[in-house]
Amino acid sequence: MKKKLMVLVTLATLALPMICLAAPPHPGPYVSGFLGVSSLMQTDVTSTVFGPGATIYSDRVEFDLGGNVGGAGGFDFGFVRLEGELSYKNGEISKITEQNRGTRFTAVDGRLGALAMMFNVFFDLHNATMVTPYIGGGAGLATLYLSDTYGTEMQTGNRSRVYRSDEDSVFAYQAGAGLEIAFTRMFSLDLGYRYFGTTKAKLNNHSAMETELRFESHNVSIGFRIKF
Numbered sequence: 001m002k003k004k005l006m007v008l009v010t011l012a013t014l015a016l017p018m019i020c021l022a023a024p025p026h027p028g029p030y031v032s033g034f035l036g037v038s039s040l041m042q043t044d045v046t047s048t049v050f051g052p053g054a055t056i057y058s059d060r061v062e063f064d065l066g067g068n069v070g071g072a073g074g075f076d077f078g079f080v081r082l083e084g085e086l087s088y089k090n091g092e093i094s095k096i097t098e099q100n101r102g103t104r105f106t107a108v109d110g111r112l113g114a115l116a117m118m119f120n121v122f123f124d125l126h127n128a129t130m131v132t133p134y135i136g137g138g139a140g141l142a143t144l145y146l147s148d149t150y151g152t153e154m155q156t157g158n159r160s161r162v163y164r165s166d167e168d169s170v171f172a173y174q175a176g177a178g179l180e181i182a183f184t185r186m187f188s189l190d191l192g193y194r195y196f197g198t199t200k201a202k203l204n205n206h207s208a209m210e211t212e213l214r215f216e217s218h219n220v221s222i223g224f225r226i227k228f
Helices: 003-023
Strands: 027-040 043-049 055-063 066-076 080-098 104-108 110-126 131-146 150-155 159-163 166-182 185-200 201-203 209-213 216-227
Touching: 027 080, 027 185, 055 159, 066 110, 066 216, 080 150, 080 216, 104 159, 110 166, 110 185, 131 201, 131 209, 166 201
Parallel strands: none
Antiparallel strands: 027 066, 027 216, 043 055, 043 209, 055 080, 066 080, 080 104, 080 110, 104 150, 110 131, 131 166, 150 159, 166 185, 185 216, 201 209
């Protein structure tokens, strides 16, 4: 019995440094910031022109790479983090194709952006290294901003306004994963990926032409986290 006890004590003593390394940072509040790239997914945009014999346009819209910037503040409980996040993502419209008539617009000048306020939950997978993987997601509210959008019709060469500027607030959600690289107990680097999406927004719904669309994007970022 004494031998078994000695073995257990010895193993516990040998394991103590690893336990200390694997232990999560001290629970407490933190702030973070990030900057990265947003790749907006192509989206279907429905525009309805009201009047005698309403006309419906169904467009496939594609985007160039855009930006992704934001910050968060929350509380680290050890293995779970709860936070509030404010972020902005956008993308330049690169191509518009009207699917029913085959009309294509090039040399497009317009952008779509999303200002989001999210509540997130992340689960930290602590281990015996300075690198901590994490997974999680969140939900909240996003205001979508569509600028005045102009394009040149390939078939005729005519340049015209395709969409009018407007904004709408909709439900938003995200999910993702990343790596926290801890340099000290207070400061760490954050490498993250997020999928971000919203429900359908209705723009210019009090005008002669109503536009409906969703915002979906893949986002990669690098950031920092300061714990107190």
